[in-house]
Amino acid sequence: MTAAATHSPAHDDHPDPTESYLKATHSLIPGARGLLAWLTTLDHKRIGVMYLISVLTAFMIGGVFALLVRLELMSPGKTIMDADTYNHMFTLHGVVMVFLFIIPSIPAAMGNIIMPIQLGAKDVAFPRLNLMSFYIYAFGACFALYSMINGGVDTGWTFYTPYSARSNSFVIPMILGAFIMGFSSILTGVNFIATIHKMRAPGLTWGRLSLFTWSLYATSIMQVLATPVLAITLLLLTMERTLGMGIFDPKLGGDPVLFQHFFWFYSHPAVYIMIVPGMGVVSELIGTFARRQLVGYWFIAMSSIGLALLGFLVWGHHLFVSGMSEYAAAIFSALTFLVAIPSGVKIFNWVATLHKASISLQTPMLWALAFIFEFTIGGLTGLFLGMLATDVHLHDTYFVVAHFHYVMVGGTVMGFFGGLHYWWPKFTGKMYSERLGQIGFVLVTFGFNLTFMTQFVLGSRGMPRRYYDYLPEYHELHRWSTIGSWFIGAGFLTLLYMFIQSLRSGPKAPRNPWGSAALEWQVPSPAPLGNFLKEPRITRGPYDYHLAKPEELEQE
């Protein structure tokens, strides 16, 4: 990252588009160098890298909170902290993981770097807006950090009123942080929609778009349409706390359940904002490591759009026991089941693609296969919750906690790390140690299943979530769950070490280490500033191995 400092100023005014993006950049301040050139860059790849560093930091912080939560739950009663501290811990864990890590993780970090290249474009449609989105995110994160440093919040990541209107923790900065980061997410969505519509290279028809790009397109729609509702909800909540607006306060004629409707109208689509990009990554990985045209390309592409649209109709399944009418509950339940279809379509198509394929089990593919396995568990247990009779029993128990970790960690995080391993050579120009990658993978998946499988049983046996203390009967399973979390921690530390080692002394990456037919592997590693040495003209889809020229697939 010091590379920018090493070349002549003449270069910087008209940066050379064929130079590696790590060496040259377009910048808001012409001629900027070194760190300043990074901070003012207009290049989508550098912006993506800045996001990547931010989200990984957030993941680490959120992970530390998670380990503390688990440690406290290792035994009933006080283990290492008191009840108030615990309540802050799980709230901060949830908030950091959701707003700072998972929502920007795949779209804003990896999507930013890879998607324009997959489109054959030089950059996103609005590079300045892109940089602004990053700073809005950073600004929002500062608010969240400010709140955390001052003691944090203890409301749960859902900020339910009236508790959040009364809690004497630092709720307002945290809410404002989430509010501001919401705009970052909206603007990224706007940017990506325009980019995907208008920046495709000649010959790149919609039918030749990569499935990752399709997934980002669906995600962007959701970001643009759902996030503003969260924004207005959080604004109302802020007003509630500061001005006593009374919209959610029963004492002033308001309704607390209204807040829940507003919140979930955003946050249910948000869970698809989290998973759909992960599914996009998995589609890429399966294509590359199975060396095969994906079965049911259009079905996979359209199921992303289907999830995006259906996702707006099911928010009520979070409120089955909060006193909605039986009639409404029935409709929400029925619609919830409908969402299973597009997810199922993807799973079936991925598995079918493996049939008669040529499968290589390099690390990125391991993560993709783990994704299929874990996400199916997470998704199917979602059905237990969408089902009215069983949700009444399971709502707000550890069953829900296990469900959403299986989809978010077993799904999105596995997709994220699969993508990170896969595109790492393109990002950095370096290879990493395959062996360490495998060790990390095994530790994480083993630990993950130990941690959260136990929680399904805890939940169905009645253990409520957000509990600092519990009946002695639950002790055994909680203990195993805590032990599992140590394996996850060890696994991610291994990976952290692996990536650092790669940066410092990894072998130089070839153009196309995986022998992929996709467009981003046809440009040098790391990608050049202008993305392409020659303007690309597209004649086939990204998974058309039978049409690819041998030199395109060469692993060099």
Place this chain on the structure above:
Amino acid sequence: MMLASFLDSSFFGSSFFDPVPMKWEGQMPESMAVGAPHVDWVYYAIYYFSLFFQVVITGVMFYFVWKYKRKKGDKLETPPDLTRLEIMWTVLPLFFIVILFHVGFKGYVKNAIAGDGALEIRVRGKQWLWEFEYPNGMKENGKLVVPINRPVKMIMSSDDVIHSFFIPEFRIKKDVVPGMYSNVVFEANRLGPAHVFCTEYCGTSHSGMLAEVQVMTTEAWDDYMKKGPPPPPECEGRPACWGEKLFVQNACVTCHSRDGAKSPGPTFKGVYGRKEQMKTGDMVDIEENYIKESIRKPQAKIVMGYENVVMPTFSLSDNQVDALIAYLKTIK
């Protein structure tokens, strides 16, 4: 071994309550109400349904990975046109979900519809205790007694924040929302103890907001209604023992630690006989009358430094207050 005791952990001190034990049947808590078996049936139905899909999907996936592992000279071909198959696996699940939805909905309606002539019990959720009021006006905190084989309707409200009333053994749950009444109906069909958990996060002692349920025969229940709560048999003639139980039931523990730890209210480590400074600056001796007043009229004298937390008023019988005092004396 150090590690073993660490993992086993009463090493760190233990839970602040000692409620009745919880029993399981398979993956679920013991089934104690009329609606429960149907919920369990639905649960296991979808469980086996999911298990089936999981095993098939994972099985096929691993088989393919093993069978089509990359070898030298693999031909790179496109898959044949599978549109038929695609349509099948889009439409077939639709069929499954209609069935799933149907069974789930039936179970829900069964549990939601009120039985006529139900016994009505008022429930108030407060940070952080459950108060139950019976038709004869009797109130009790932290303990719910219900007759067997009779529909019961809980009419629930809250004065502060949202709580949620959950009895795992009955498979029922409903949010208790300030500003409105919500209700939930059940009919217990097995004698014995069960649990109430609060399942909507409500602040510091959310996890301490528990109550004990006792399902009794109709005669025992009528008797209980007449006489008010007696000391439990194991504490017969030992007020401090009863006091300790009351201390937990009434959720005093959620605000008053017994080991000197910081808590929302003053700690009770060595409380009896200590001198305490009030908000007004006066010093008082903590003895019987002061404690009695603190329980019955907590706002009469406010301890310095605790102006921000409001201790709720407790309507306890004289015997109960005496038992509590006897217990407080034992906390050294």
Place this chain on the structure above:
Amino acid sequence: MSSADAADDHGHDHPKFLQHQFDTPAQQFEAAKIGMWAFLGQELLFFSGLFVAYGIFRSWYPEMFSMASHQLNRPMGAANTIVLLFSSLTAALAVRSAQTGNKAATSRFLLITIGCAFIFLIVKYFEYVHKFEAGLLPAHYFHPHADHLVPGTTIPENGGSFFAIYFMMTGVHGIHVLVGIGVMIWIWRRNERGDFSAKYFTPVDLVALYWHLVDLVWIYLFPLLYLID
């Protein structure tokens, strides 16, 4: 797929306004248009949250809404509606003159639009001041003074909910007007500087689109808040 035959179609000229990531002015214009529409989509959803809250409260307390609504100043609201409608027209005319390359007219219409926006805010200011004096404030601060109310009317106890919604909706709308003013001044300066021509007028077009949205929202707010029953 990135085959060599794509080599050199760098034939087209590169006007100054064309940013490096685009190939043609048309592509740049269309991308900006799509981006703006997506942005307007999010604006609509943003306001829709408030409209939903409005709808729910009105259905709970129809009488209170009607009584509270009488405290709003209809002539002022109506005047503001006309002002905004007119400004929408001038915004459209600004685009029209930008398209024909008439720089002076573009500036003039932009200034008129900005002027209207200011008038709108000034009127709003007087309305707000009156509400403050009369104690017609959001729920917690609601303390109506009988002598400041419209003569011959009363206001129910829970009228604060109406004013909570009133201040939220008009406040958020007012912030949009303020932002609009800022952006239009900036566009006006760029026009004066000679950034725009018949070939390149995208920013004028976009700000007008935004302004129409601000206008549109008000057109719903006015009857919903001022003209109940």
